[in-house]
Amino acid sequence: IYMRRKASGVTQVTTETVQRRDILQVVTAFGSLNPQVEVAISSKVIGQLERLYVDEGDTVAKGDTLVELERNRYRAAVSSAQAALRSARSDVSRVEANLNQAKETLRRSQAMFDKNLISEDALLQAQTQVEVQEAMLESAKNNVDRAQGTLEETQDDLDQTTIIAPVSGVVISLSVEEGENVITGTMNNPGSVIMTIAQLDAMEAVVDVDEADVVSLEIGQKVKVEVDAFSDTFLVGEVVKIANSAKLQSVGGQETVANYEVKISVPEPFEGIRPGMSCTAEIEVEKAESALAVPIQSIVTARDDPQEETGGGRPKTRNGMTRKRDAVFVVKNGVAHQRIVETGIADDRYIEILDGIEENDKVVTGRYEALRALQDGDRVEEISSGFQGPGKGGFGGRPN
Template sequence: MTEAVPAKPVSMSWGQRLLALAFCAAVLALLAFSLRPRPVPPIGVQTAAARQGAITRKVTAAGKLQAATEVKLSSNLSGDLLDLTVHEGDRVKKGQYLGRIDSRRYAAQVRQQEAARASAAADLGLEEVQVRKLEAELARVRRLAGSGNASQAELERAESDVAAERARAQAARQRIAQAEAALAEARHFLDLTTLYAPIDGIVTSRQKQVGERVRGSDFSEDVIVIVATLSSMEAKVEVGEHEVVYLHEGDQAEVEIDAFPDRRWPAQVVEIAKNATIKNAGTEAEVTTFPVRLALTAPVAGALPGMSCQAGISTETHEKAVVVPIQAVTVRTEKQLRGPAERRDERPVAPAPGARARREPTQKVVFVVERGVARARRVETGLASESEIEILDGVKPGETVVEGPYKVLARELEDGKPVKDAVPGEGGKKS
């Protein structure tokens, strides 16, 4: 039986040992490198420089065009419409004949009052003749009384007869005046059966047709045609209750009409309503607005009442203000502004049973870029225009601020995160 020969231990040279140690060190180094925390990749943002300059507060509102002067022509009389010579779009001059209402009834009333006046005049003639007769009789009785041939009683009776007849003559004169007043009224009603243009303008609406019945009333108008002066137009817009407090009569404005895109017309605030218009009252969708009238100071060829428009009203200007793009201002809660370390140390507080969860207060912030890092700055804002906003405190002129994209500003960006200017096409397009 053959005995096993023990294996000799393998001996490594110093070179092999150094090579093995180097290999182990490389593996450990590679493992340590792979396990070390990686730096946060910078977020692509759009930036802008805060500038110092003028900014004007602008209040925007939407509404409709309307004629500066619009007259609704109706009738004070009831009757059938026998003639109407104008149509929508016709240009008319003040005093121009437009149409007429059946006048037979009112012409008859004129003839009736003319007859009444003639009858009263005839009665006055008779009374005047009688007065002259009694005055002559009085003169005769006075002569007889002077010669003693008539008694005092006869004289007094003659005087009283003259006085009574004079009174009856005066009553006849009053009846004539009454008849003349009634005749004037009847003639006025007859004149009202003919319709004339009240102003120079354009017929914007014809609401009656020949043969229809016109209702005359002092309490509710029955409109026949509407005449408007389209050479001067107004915009009637609705301004929210939080913005109307900044408006004043005489403020300058610009009006853009939907029918004429990319053009704006100068205007001026001429009236701010004191009564609110409330829509959806008593619901969550309740909206309170105030009507505001703007007079367009330049003619708008082709504009018609009822066209939709938008107005930008300039209310106040600050000349030397620190201004940033309006989208650069965002909001964060106090918890978000305290940073990750402080948030980890916070202990959540459970609300009391039945109590409503309290909403965290928010702060206006602007993210300022400092050496490639976004820093959240609490800011106070002032006036706002259509595209820019005034910073009263928190940002200095020349500092670089983040203005987009909206998603990054609203949700992702935090204090201390690295940022870089985004390249268009890689998430850097403006929202």
């Protein structure tokens, strides 16, 4: 199916003319869409949910009443705190009167002592009474402050039985019903989440990017986001956050995959998008404009690299190992000539050629088995592409 060779030794191949085109290299990642602003509504006090004013899917404005809890116990606490405050203030008035009386007694005692009518002990006793009443007044005033604080705390608890919307948005989830009890959270136990409000006018795509691709990402890169539920449209966004630590996932045996969470801002989502919808993100990492390009399947591993044989040396990888050279076959006058090429970036169909061929050269693109077996100097005959083999662009990857 893939190769036809005439009895004369001519191999039938398909070709494509080298042209200039824009190459956009992307990193593809998968994830879901979520609101940028999502607020979990919970209660700051414990109580029974007495009335629920919204339902899931409702739109609310900041300040709207969402929930009312049972208030009787909190009203009683406020009444008790008010009574305690009144009592504390009465104590202050009483102690102030006693202090004034003690001061008057001290004034008279001092006058009598100056006339030698009373002893020094009597004068000291009067002075002590003044100091005692002053201390009692300070304590009474402190009691007023404590009672005032208790009243404010109980009043705040009463106020918290009415829960209002902290932001405008849409109720995307509702977790309780009227009559249920809600609890507050602690350090170790989360409280009851009554509902979640989200602002759907600004979304973000949260995707997992492979460790091999994350090194190409930068904040601000443009992204095309396709929502699985809306296959005929796409959103435009940009990278706003790249995780510093990986999420490790075991895929069987001892093999572990490391992915990095990347957040993509989508400021203008279209109507109908719901939180949690699956999406595919194509992140633009590099672009080459008007670059010489050939189909990816035309790139092969160089046969009998002349630089290696003449001692010119072959390129090295980072660990010092020899890297095989890329090559293409250029057809001229019915003969396939191998050309060593330097490649650049690639998209899903074409790869940039930095050096080794020229514009308007004809390169062999298939068929797959023919290209795999082709050698420098082989005679070829160009035919129509016809059937395309498996894989993108009609081929199952690049030949060896």
